[in-house]
Structure formats: C-alpha cells, structure tokens
Amino acid sequence: MPTDFDLSIPQIVLAALAASVLVVAVLAGSSSSAALSPYNDDWDGASDFRALASERGEVVLAHETGAYDSGAADGTVAFVLSPDSGYASSELVGVSRFVRNGGTLVVASDSDSHANELLGVLGASARLDGRPLRDPRSNYRTPAMPVASRVPNASLRAGSFAGLRTGASDAADSVTLNHGTAVEPNGATVVYNTSGYAYLDADRNGRLGPSENLTSAPVVTAERLGAGRVVVVSDSSAFIDAMVEEGRNRAFVAALLSGHDRVLLDYSHAAGLPPLVVALLVVRESAWLTLAAGVAVVGILGVWSRRPDLLSAATATLSRQWQRASGGGIVGGFNGEIGERSEGPAVGIRPTRDQLVAHLERRHPDWDPERVERVAAALHRRRDR
The missing domain is CATH 3.40.50 (Rossmann fold)
Structure with missing residues (x-):
C-alpha cells in the first residue's frame, strides 16, 4: 500500500528533537x-x-x-x-x-x-x-x-x-x-x-x-x-x-x-x-523479562512491517501536539484551531486574510488593528509563495 512519507519542517524538527533526547538519555543512562x-x-x-x-x-x-x-x-x-x-x-x-x-x-x-x-x-x-x-x-x-x-x-x-x-x-x-x-x-x-x-x-x-x-x-x-x-x-x-x-x-x-x-x-x-546498565543486567538475569523484551521487539517490528502508515500518522500527531505545546507559530496555531473545529486534518489549509485577522485578534487581543492587519497581510503573502 503506497504511503506518503513526506515530512513537514515541524515534523522534521520533532524527529530531530526526539532523536536528540534519545541519544542524551542513552548516554546519561549508560x-x-x-x-x-x-x-x-x-x-x-x-x-x-x-x-x-x-x-x-x-x-x-x-x-x-x-x-x-x-x-x-x-x-x-x-x-x-x-x-x-x-x-x-x-x-x-x-x-x-x-x-x-x-x-x-x-x-x-x-x-x-x-x-x-x-x-x-x-x-x-x-x-x-x-x-x-x-x-x-x-x-x-x-x-x-x-x-x-x-x-x-x-x-x-x-x-x-x-x-x-x-x-x-x-x-x-x-x-x-x-x-x-x-x-x-x-x-x-x-x-x-x-x-x-x-x-x-x-x-x-x-x-x-x-x-x-x-x-x-x-x-x-x-x-x-x-x-x-x-x-x-x-x-x-x-x-x-x-x-x-x-x-x-x-x-x-x-x-x-x-x-x-x-x-x-x-x-x-x-x-x-548506571541505571541503563542495571536495567540490562536485570533483564539478562531474568528469563521472563528477556522473553518479554524479545516479544515486544518482535511485535513492534511486525506491526510496523504490516502497517508502515502508522509511523507517518504517529509522527504527524506528535508534530501537532508539539506545535501546540511550543506555541507552533501563528500559522501553526491557526491550523491547530481549524483542525479542532473540523473533522479533517489541518495540513495544507490556506487561510484567507480575514481568517488570519480574526485569528490574530483572538490570539493577541493587546495588538492594535493596524498591527493585526500588517501581520495578517505578511502571513497571507508568505502562504501564497
């Protein structure tokens, strides 16, 4: 089954961040x-x-x-x-x-x-x-x-x-x-x-x-x-x-x-x-834990081989959650709001200038109308490129 593995910049950043955290965790744990x-x-x-x-x-x-x-x-x-x-x-x-x-x-x-x-x-x-x-x-x-x-x-x-x-x-x-x-x-x-x-x-x-x-x-x-x-x-x-x-x-x-x-x-x-070394020793010394770890790895590989699209979906979900947690930028925040109000995903949505203005007014009530219009116009031009 064909799968689209194209990743957006936020998804790539999230993947890089996850990889960095994993590397740091392994180094710290070992x-x-x-x-x-x-x-x-x-x-x-x-x-x-x-x-x-x-x-x-x-x-x-x-x-x-x-x-x-x-x-x-x-x-x-x-x-x-x-x-x-x-x-x-x-x-x-x-x-x-x-x-x-x-x-x-x-x-x-x-x-x-x-x-x-x-x-x-x-x-x-x-x-x-x-x-x-x-x-x-x-x-x-x-x-x-x-x-x-x-x-x-x-x-x-x-x-x-x-x-x-x-x-x-x-x-x-x-x-x-x-x-x-x-x-x-x-x-x-x-x-x-x-x-x-x-x-x-x-x-x-x-x-x-x-x-x-x-x-x-x-x-x-x-x-x-x-x-x-x-x-x-x-x-x-x-x-x-x-x-x-x-x-x-x-x-x-x-x-x-x-x-x-x-x-x-x-x-x-x-x-x-280190804790990771102790964990490995505990698993190695226990036949049941070794068996459970092996079954878990085989299970994950089996699911991924049958449904590789799950990886893409999981990455997209994590990306959206990361955007919301970190602010995600103005356009990212707009897509998050649209996604919450609609049944489909927000990826690829092109907001109109009026929608951008309304979003900016909700998100930055302290901005004056001139600034809201100026930022909305800049964002709209960027999305049209």
Whole structure:
C-alpha cells in the first residue's frame, strides 16, 4: 500500500528533537559520574580498571550479591571497593560461600566502617585502621600519597597454597595510595609496607604530632580463608583511573588479577552502575523479562512491517501536539484551531486574510488593528509563495 512519507519542517524538527533526547538519555543512562564507577572515564572513575580486568577474561558487573553464585569460585577474583552500606546476613552467606569454595575477595577501602564489618562476618583477621596515613619520606608528590614497597618473599597468594595459581605479575614491587589508611594484620600476611617514616594522622591536621609515632605501616594483607583467600587494600583510590595510570599501581592491579579467568566487580553496596546498565543486567538475569523484551521487539517490528502508515500518522500527531505545546507559530496555531473545529486534518489549509485577522485578534487581543492587519497581510503573502 503506497504511503506518503513526506515530512513537514515541524515534523522534521520533532524527529530531530526526539532523536536528540534519545541519544542524551542513552548516554546519561549508560555512564556515571560516581567515584570508582567502571563507567566513569574521569580521573576518579574506574574505567581503566575495568579495561584491565576485561583483558584477563570475563568481567561480571554485580548489582546484587547473587552474582557470587553465578559461576565457579575457583579462578574468580571479586572486588569490593568502599561499600556504602552494610551487607545483610542473607547476602553474606553467598559471599562467604564464594571465598570458602576457592574464590579470591579483594576488599579495598580507606574507612573502617562497612568494610571492617564485612571482614569480621567473613571471619577474616585483617582490619582497616581508618585514620589517614602519611609518609613524608616515601611518597608520590605529597605525604598523603605514600608509596609502599612489597615485603621480601611475601605474596598476594597468601602462601601459594593448593588451588591458587601464581604468576610473574605477583611480583609488583610497590603500590601508591591516595589518602589511604593502614591495615591491622592481626595475623594476616603483610604484603606491602610503607617506609619507616610513615605515621597515622590521628588528629587529621597533616602534621606529625607528639602522640603520633613514625612506623612502617602495612597497607596490603592477604590471608587464607577456607579454600579461598581475602586480600585487604587500605585505599580504594588505588583503583581509580588517575592512580592506575601511574605505573606502580597498574602493575599492582595486574598482580591482583593474575591467575584468574573471571573478575567480579561487586557494586551491590556502592554507587557506580548506571541505571541503563542495571536495567540490562536485570533483564539478562531474568528469563521472563528477556522473553518479554524479545516479544515486544518482535511485535513492534511486525506491526510496523504490516502497517508502515502508522509511523507517518504517529509522527504527524506528535508534530501537532508539539506545535501546540511550543506555541507552533501563528500559522501553526491557526491550523491547530481549524483542525479542532473540523473533522479533517489541518495540513495544507490556506487561510484567507480575514481568517488570519480574526485569528490574530483572538490570539493577541493587546495588538492594535493596524498591527493585526500588517501581520495578517505578511502571513497571507508568505502562504501564497
């Protein structure tokens, strides 16, 4: 059936506006400005970290802890970066099962609240101190960014026990923190230490006080837990783009990823995943939602293939509504009024000069008769061209 797809200028403008809104919505829904977000390309995002992880194998973005049970624990490393809230008891069951079945869990934070709560419930020994760590001697640009060195013969593999694979990248020499804290090992293996000139800034004044002592502070520990292990890093900022670009931290991240075929990024208790990404994950994880989405797409394509004229009609309707909402211009407004009073569409109607005068008088009662006549004459001449 032949269809007239000729579009008027308002329809073209409307289509362009709709396309722009769609593009902006997709971009906004698929990106994030949250710190440590894998979809944030700014300095405080973790897009470089996600890219490094994808080079190692499958990357799983977890918006809920059920993802820990979605694959084999052995050969998987999971990252929890600065959780904003505590894990519920039911959620901790899955995380604990993941570690004890052979998974590696990396917990990174400069705070001692929710991260320590997670470590305690899991049964790990290490704890985060929470006080700012500074090192005036060994640092990157400022004492608030200590450079910690690997302890000789220490390994992120926590003793390289059975079931955990080692590799050359486990020999990252150092790691740089960015306003981090220290780790209290409590029996866990210390893998990275600051120099002996570091101190915990208890009063947070940026200076070594009389009650603050110089010490070599642990910043990374590893310990065995069941068949798996837990690695604690005293600063989640070690994983942001600005820090991963720094050579030492890239090697450190590579060391954590080494020997694993699957990487799970746990954002179940932290901002970072854009709404569109979460929506896609929810649909993908639900067989019923996936089926419903597929049926909807097939249905829309089927209707359009049988009735392509519906697209033209819908576009014309939206165009008229847009004209009315935005004012639509004087002639557009006139056609809208004619369309409302008549049974047929207003497209193509050529108003007479008297009709234009009457319309202008109704729409602009504050105009004097001379101005109304002048504008009506100009519009009538334009319509006759």
